[in-house]
Amino acid sequence: MMNIAFIAHDRKKDDIVNFVIAYEHVFKDKKLYSTGTTGLRIMENTSLQIQRFLSGPLGGDQQIGSLIAQNEMDLVIFLRDPLLAQPHEPDITALLRLCDVHGIPVATNMATAEILVRALDRGDFGWRELLEQHKPGLS
């Protein structure tokens, strides 16, 4: 079962809602996670069930980061606002860093998100499941 996280800053919320509506058929059989408000907005507009964490500024990015650190996340779609400073910038940097530490595919804009989700739909993420079977255990 693939685990996917959705996160979007305020001025990107409409974009992520529209994106998830467009690819709802891909997401419907996946385990979905999100930060607080992003998940609420998506659930209000789709029939998807999402496990919501805290809002980003209150620690939601860190909670998703913790799943990444435990190798329990396969894809992160994080539509960031590149034109507005965020009070929790260190948390955002930490989340993206953990994606790189653990080799997790992460999209920070809609163009990349679309490529990754189409790849997911084609089965290109099979390598992550193989990796899971042969995981030596992180230390």
Ligand SMILES: O=C(CO)COP(=O)(O)O
């Ligand atoms: O701030 C966020 C990510 O950094 C997103 O949090 P919300 O989904 O609660 O708005």
